[in-house]
Amino acid sequence: MKKTVVLTSTLIGSLLAGHAASAASYTVQKGDTLWKIARQSGTTVAALKQENGLSSDLIFPGQVLRVNEPNKSNETSSNTYTVEPGDTLSGIARKFSTTVDALLKLNPSITNPDFIRAGQKLQVAGEQERSNTYNVQPAAVPTSGRYIVQAGDTLLEIANKFQTTVDRLLALNPQITNPNTIRIGQAIKVAGGTTDVREAKQQVSAANSAATESSASLADRIIDIAEKYLGARYLYGASPSRTDVFDCSSFTxxxxxxxxxxxxxxxxxxxxxxxxxxxNQLQKGDLVFFDTDSNGTINHVGIYAGNGQMINATVSLGVAYSSLTSSYWKTRYVKAVRVIN
Structure with a gap:
């Protein structure tokens, strides 16, 4: 009998130890939400609630939660990841202990690192050497002083390859208005005389000034348009053609x-x-997004109006100004995007 008890106790102890080894504890901090903790821990709100026996999303500072380590064997067995709402490429890179550049090289179909869509499948692991398409060939500068962009290239990599700087490349190529966007097959000038650089820099400076002024003017116009609807009532699912009632996204x-x-x-x-x-980079006219249900899904959007304020369509007030620094919006903030070029 004693032997049986010892064996049983040993078995139970082993099982408990194995379970404890697969989980870690986290102490809830002020301002935390289950969604935020799940994102930081590489898990989901549902998994956190199941692990901790929670029947709601309510948590409080000082509460200790068990956080299961993500099942990395399942995540990487196929070397792919399906983009979820609210994901960013940098967030996915952190989740899989890699870099944005590495993900871009593994997924040449991504032409804009700031734009991925929910449901999109990304390769997150693999040997980059399998395809020479990912490698910039160390060829000599052609006599024309130009370089043809290859898949996976960035302006910084090209600058390093030709022992120059991104600023110099932009000065030589005033047609490049966004240093983060170059396309495969594009011819980029990588060498030129002092006169060429000086003239090109002047062109870039003038173009940037015009673009900045244009963007600022458009942002002001957007805020002016939004303000004329202040006081309009809220209606979930409102038709975008209606201007007497709005929900948050029909308004934007x-x-x-x-x-x-x-x-x-x-x-x-x-x-x-x-x-x-x-x-910290918010500018007037940017879209700001929130998870008001703390369930890991973006469900609210507003328009940043400057000075920590946004204009948005809310259930209680309709179209109104709200402060991003208020305890309600600050703890539910997810991300911001800029659609004004």
Missing amino acids: MRVFSEAGISLPRTSTAQAQAGRTVSF
Whole structure:
């Protein structure tokens, strides 16, 4: 009997130890949400609730949660990952302990690193050497002083290859208005005289000034359009053709359409448009997104109006100004995108 008890105790102890080894603990901090903790831990809200026996999304500071380590064998067995709403390429890179550049080389179909869509399948692991397409061939500079962009190239890599700088390449190529966007097959000038560089820099400076002024003017116009709808009532699922009632995404869709910019219908889809910007880089006219249900899904969008304020269509107030620094919006903020070039 004693032997049986010892064996049973040993078996139970082993099982408990094995279970503990697969999980870690996390102490909830002020401002935390299950969605935020799940994102940081590489897991899901549903998994956190199941692991901790939670019946709701309510958590409190000081609460200790068990956080299972993600099943990496399942995640990487196929070397692919399916993009979820709210994902960014940098976030996926961190999740799989890689870099954005590595993901871009593994997925040459991505032409804009700031634009990925929910449901898109990405290769997150693999041998880059399998395809010479990913490698920039160290050929000599042609007599014309130009280089043809290959798949996976970035302007920084090209600058390093030819022992120059990104600023010099931009000065030599005033047609490049966004240093993060170059296309396969594009001819880039990589060498030129001092006079060429000076003239090109002047052209770039003038073009950038005009573009900045144009973007600022468009942003002001967008805010002006949004303000004329202040006080309009909220109606979930409101038709974008209606201007007497709005939901959050029909409001942004309507405002931007009047400014000549087309947006998708839903906040989740709008979050995949444009270029992702950090909270500290917010500019007037940027779209800001939130997860108000703390379930890991973007479900609200507003228009940043400057000075920490946004204009948005809310259930309680309709179209109104809201402060991004308020405890409600600050803890539910997910991301921001810029659709104004």
